[in-house]
Amino acid sequence: MTSQKSNLVRGGLFVSAAVAIALAATMLQVPAQANEAVTLPPPAADTPAGDAATETAILAGGCFWGMQAVFEHVSGVKRVVSGYSGGSVDDPSYEQVTTGATGHAEAVEIVFDPKEVSYGKLLQVYFSVAHNPTQLNYQGPDRGTQYRSAIFFTNEAQQKVAKAYVDQLTAAKSFDDPIVTEIAPLSAFYAAEDYHQDYYFIHPESMYIQYHDVPKVENLEKFFPDLWRSDPARLVEASAS
Numbered sequence: 001m002t003s004q005k006s007n008l009v010r011g012g013l014f015v016s017a018a019v020a021i022a023l024a025a026t027m028l029q030v031p032a033q034a035n036e037a038v039t040l041p042p043p044a045a046d047t048p049a050g051d052a053a054t055e056t057a058i059l060a061g062g063c064f065w066g067m068q069a070v071f072e073h074v075s076g077v078k079r080v081v082s083g084y085s086g087g088s089v090d091d092p093s094y095e096q097v098t099t100g101a102t103g104h105a106e107a108v109e110i111v112f113d114p115k116e117v118s119y120g121k122l123l124q125v126y127f128s129v130a131h132n133p134t135q136l137n138y139q140g141p142d143r144g145t146q147y148r149s150a151i152f153f154t155n156e157a158q159q160k161v162a163k164a165y166v167d168q169l170t171a172a173k174s175f176d177d178p179i180v181t182e183i184a185p186l187s188a189f190y191a192a193e194d195y196h197q198d199y200y201f202i203h204p205e206s207m208y209i210q211y212h213d214v215p216k217v218e219n220l221e222k223f224f225p226d227l228w229r230s231d232p233a234r235l236v237e238a239s240a241s
Contacts, residue, residue: 037219046120061131062139066213069200076116
């Protein structure tokens with residue numbers, strides 16, 4: 001099942017006035033909680049800083065456009081790449097993933113300095129403002145397993161922190177509905193096509209970006225002022241440096 005977004009505004013496509021109106025009507029029908037943030041406690045258990053210069057986190061939670069933009073604004077994050085993970089096809093294309101047949105989820109690869117921001121802190125941002133972890137196989141208007149909530153851990157420490165945090169939030173009844181986030185080992189991460197990278201910054205006028213993703217970035221600044229960076233670690237700039 002494909003989403004309204006993938007059919008109408010993916011890749012910067014222009015749409016007719018009639019289609020734009022239809023898309024606006026669809027967006028207005030999305031439940032308010034799709035763009036709301038929640039106040040959550042930090043993880044009681046977290047990974048130690050260690051000596052590594054950088055570590056990598058792979059997180060999925062709906063469209064990767066917004067996820068990428070949120071984490072690019074987190075201090076300590078060095079690079080964020082939009083891509084695909086959790087499926088059975090090597091190096092899939094967006095057209096393959098959007099059918100839902102490959103089993104991949106739209107995900108982001110986050111390279112971060114563990115001495116500046118911990119894995120647990122990234123999960124706190126992930127569950128608080130980056131997406132809604134109670135929506136099973138959808139986020140807002142986007143429907144399908146490719147938009148599922150998922151944490152793909154890269155080592156045992158990340159697995160323990162992720163599971164412990166979900167258990168902590170569940171015990172605290174932090175959400176009205178059950179958390180449906182999948183916690184699974186990372187098998188592979190494939191970078192998405194170039195036109196998906198930094199889409200938030202390249203297409204700020206997009207109706208989808210304005211309605212669904214700008215509030216997430218604004219909520220990051222509001223809820224996590226200690227983590228906020230006004231100079232986002234944009235992928236294009238990171239690649240050029």
